[in-house]
Amino acid sequence: MQHIKQPITRFIIRLWRGPATSYQKEILPGNSHNNSPQHHNTTTIDAEKSNPEGDSYIDLLCFASALYLIIPSAIFLFYFAPWPFFTSIAFSAVIGSTTHRYLADIDALKIPKFRTGQLINLFFALMLTWISGILPPFAENIDWYKHYAIFDSLTNNQWPPILITVEGPYVLRYCLSYYIIPSLAAKAFGATHLSYLIYLWTALGYFLVLSLAFNSRSTCLKAVFYGLIFLLFSGADILGYLHTGFMVTGIKYHLEWWAKVGELASVITNAIWTPQHALAGWIISFLIWRYPKWSLPHSFVLLASTATWSPLVLVGICPILLFTAWQSGLRHIISWSNIVFGPALLMITISYLLNGSEGIPKHLIWNVESFSAADWILFICLEFGFVVTALLFICNQNRLLLCYIACTLLTLCVFYVGHWNDLLMRGSIPAIGILAVLSSHAIVDSPLQWRKAPLAILLIFGLVTPINEIRRAVTEKRIQQERRVSISDIINESPYLAPQYAIPIDPSSSALKFTTVLNLEDISFTTFGQAKFNLDQLVISSDKQTDAALVSEWLNLPPGVYRIKASLDYDVESQSEEQHAAHISLHGVRLLNKIPQSAGINQLFEVYFKKDSDACQLSFGLGGWSTGKGVIQIRDLQISFVHIENPN
Known part of the structure; x- marks a missing residue:
């Protein structure tokens, strides 16, 4: 056993102290300025001082x-x-x-x-x-x-x-x-x-x-x-x-x-x-x-x-x-x-x-x-x-x-x-x-x-x-x-x-609380673009590619974060695979949801936006910074104010 213990002991000591190799001489510059002939064919790194x-x-x-x-x-x-x-x-x-x-x-x-x-x-x-x-x-x-x-x-x-x-x-x-x-x-x-x-x-x-x-x-x-x-x-x-x-x-x-x-x-x-x-x-x-x-x-x-x-x-x-x-x-x-x-x-x-x-x-x-x-x-x-x-x-x-x-x-x-x-x-x-x-x-x-x-x-x-x-x-x-x-x-x-970049906050967590501020019956709509509109049924349709929408009245909501829950019936086609066919947006400001070529009945869409002090309009329609054709009907709409507490 002695012949086995000695090499193991030497290995442990070497691991603990570090091998006396040339590497230590390289990184410890007190040893790097060696002018002996055997060192003329090497390059060392001078780390300035051995201590x-x-x-x-x-x-x-x-x-x-x-x-x-x-x-x-x-x-x-x-x-x-x-x-x-x-x-x-x-x-x-x-x-x-x-x-x-x-x-x-x-x-x-x-x-x-x-x-x-x-x-x-x-x-x-x-x-x-x-x-x-x-x-x-x-x-x-x-x-x-x-x-x-x-x-x-x-x-x-x-x-x-x-x-x-x-x-x-x-x-x-x-x-x-x-x-x-x-x-x-x-x-x-x-x-x-x-x-x-x-x-x-x-x-x-x-x-x-x-x-x-x-x-x-x-x-x-x-x-x-x-x-x-x-x-x-x-x-x-x-x-x-x-x-x-x-x-x-x-x-x-x-x-x-x-x-x-x-x-x-x-x-x-x-x-x-x-x-x-x-x-x-x-x-x-x-x-x-x-x-x-x-x-x-x-x-x-x-x-x-x-x-x-x-x-x-x-x-x-x-x-x-x-x-x-x-x-x-x-x-x-x-x-x-x-x-x-x-x-x-x-x-x-x-x-x-x-x-x-x-x-x-x-x-x-x-x-x-x-x-x-x-x-x-x-x-x-x-x-x-x-x-x-x-x-x-x-x-x-x-x-x-x-x-x-x-x-x-x-x-x-x-x-x-x-x-x-x-x-x-x-x-x-x-x-x-x-x-x-x-x-x-x-x-x-x-x-x-x-x-x-x-x-x-x-x-x-x-x-x-x-x-x-x-x-x-x-x-x-x-x-x-x-x-x-x-x-x-x-x-x-x-x-x-x-x-x-980020972690989502679970909507069901205690960090988020929702207060409903507007429902569908509280909002009136007008039209934008070239399409067929039925304002009573809140329907927009077109057989041709177009950029058109049902646009809400101006909403004077207090500054803050809001959630939109909208139920839509739709059957829409885009002009190309790279483009979306329909949209939900803050009218003329930014897209909130790009709807691809697809169809759905009473489909629920949930989007969030942050509003500043200015009034805004909501837009539901075909295209939207794009073009699309088909039909969309707004079945239900709810806008809620979002209270956010720091999850930490």
């Missing part, structure tokens, strides 16, 4: 980065998730412990020396945020319709906001940590300052990302090249696009969906399209990867915080955490923060985010209709396979990490989760970020010029993607204030997105 606690700059950087993730997460969970009292105690304890650890080090009380690399990082952070279009003159991409909708909802409503859609009231349920601080500040200082607050908050995040990624002691020229290579890092999408010729309709210059089943977004694409995912993914991955002794004791709390920024990034960071913990030693994970608070906060966060998410599609990638095995293999090669292979020839001491990242990305490529394969796009952010950092160091630091050539060629092909993103920001028009939409508008237009 981060002894350097005031590293302490301040890690402390600020952790707070950037944790503070908005704590506020978010307090207002939106169950058990706010426990959440506030847990986060207060973690923040207090982290602050005490930071201030307990006498070096932390010293003002860090100014470093040139910090100025370069700040410049890149400000420019990257500016290019995203938050401030003029650059244009935002279409994802900013959603971002503005969430910011406006948080700024102008009580928390959690209630969303009124045609299908009924919803409660906003989304990963909101990115949006919390600017929205709170806008509540305090006024919504007119919201864009500036978003800009400052986002730029601060990217400054922390670049500061965590690269050594601030680097020379000015090195810092510039580090930042440029990192920000312009991308797969060779142009080669894939030339192969398939596929581009998403309506998005100019966007090549990254060339494989039709997903995209591995470039650094700049993630930054300017989805900062809520990118910031969390890069900050936590660089904290854990480059500063494990600082981050591992609070890793579970950092994971819970990351989930409130992006649950998809949480999936992608878990493999990085496991790898780093294995390399650094499991002893660094054992802490009160990880044993007591971290798991509880993780369960609260995940249960909140999964509530009502059943409608989000989930498939294996080969079950997707547009899947092609040849294109999928080419996708893997062009997006990360060739880059990882090129890095293996340069970064000898990072080979284990590179293989691990490749396996992580390959695993993500097997699944299709979300309407746009969101798991692949967002779960890959930590791994892609680390590849971008390794590529920056490989190009700038490696003395082996000929080994750099394959990587440099791949990065040159990849330049087309970030250049196209910048091109769009420069050439497109900005989103005008009057064109902004609400989350309710997004759900009304695309009901399949509802599980991603």
Whole structure:
């Protein structure tokens, strides 16, 4: 038995302490400046000091980065998730412990020396945020319709906001940590300052990302090249696009969906399209990867915080955490923060985010209709396979990490989760970020010029993607204030997105109470458009395609939320399959229900709308921002005022 016990004991000790491998030398820079001949063929990552606690700059950087993730997460969970009292105690304890650890080090009380690399990082952070279009003159991409909708909802409503859609009231349920601080500040200082607050908050995040990624002691020229290579890092999408010729309709210059089943977004694409995912993914991955002794004791709390920024990034960071913990030693994970608070906060966060998410599609990638095995293999090669292979020839001491990242990305490529394969796009952010950092160091630091050539060629092909993103920001028009939409508008237009953003409030729950204000006999109707009308029987009919309706008198209802319950007899046809045949609407304002080509007797329709101070008219008819033919009769109608109590 002794010959069995000894290897097991050695394995447990090694797992507890961490293997004395070259990986630890890479991430602990005290060992990286080795000029011995056997190290001339390697590229290492300088994480600035083997004892981060002894350097005031590293302490301040890690402390600020952790707070950037944790503070908005704590506020978010307090207002939106169950058990706010426990959440506030847990986060207060973690923040207090982290602050005490930071201030307990006498070096932390010293003002860090100014470093040139910090100025370069700040410049890149400000420019990257500016290019995203938050401030003029650059244009935002279409994802900013959603971002503005969430910011406006948080700024102008009580928390959690209630969303009124045609299908009924919803409660906003989304990963909101990115949006919390600017929205709170806008509540305090006024919504007119919201864009500036978003800009400052986002730029601060990217400054922390670049500061965590690269050594601030680097020379000015090195810092510039580090930042440029990192920000312009991308797969060779142009080669894939030339192969398939596929581009998403309506998005100019966007090549990254060339494989039709997903995209591995470039650094700049993630930054300017989805900062809520990118910031969390890069900050936590660089904290854990480059500063494990600082981050591992609070890793579970950092994971819970990351989930409130992006649950998809949480999936992608878990493999990085496991790898780093294995390399650094499991002893660094054992802490009160990880044993007591971290798991509880993780369960609260995940249960909140999964509530009502059943409608989000989930498939294996080969079950997707547009899947092609040849294109999928080419996708893997062009997006990360060739880059990882090129890095293996340069970064000898990072080979284990590179293989691990490749396996992580390959695993993500097997699944299709979300309407746009969101798991692949967002779960890959930590791994892609680390590849971008390794590529920056490989190009700038490696003395082996000929080994750099394959990587440099791949990065040159990849330049087309970030250049196209910048091109769009420069050439497109900005989103005008009057064109902004609400989350309710997004759900009304695309009901399949509802599980991603909100939870419906059950009409039978105590949170909703209905008071009838008008019945059919209380309302008179007139006609609109060309059709046959019978106002006594409330019938409209037409043998030809038309846009016509029975329109109610002006309804001077008090502002608030209303429910319409209408019973209709109808038999209608649309002009084409893409169009609806009939409608219920607020006349001349917006559609409440699109009725497709179909027939029904005494069919009940139930829709909701939010009314402001102006009077409105209801419309029941053929077409409606479309054309249709057939017959409709209103059998019954009831309008009720909806009293909504916060379901939390």
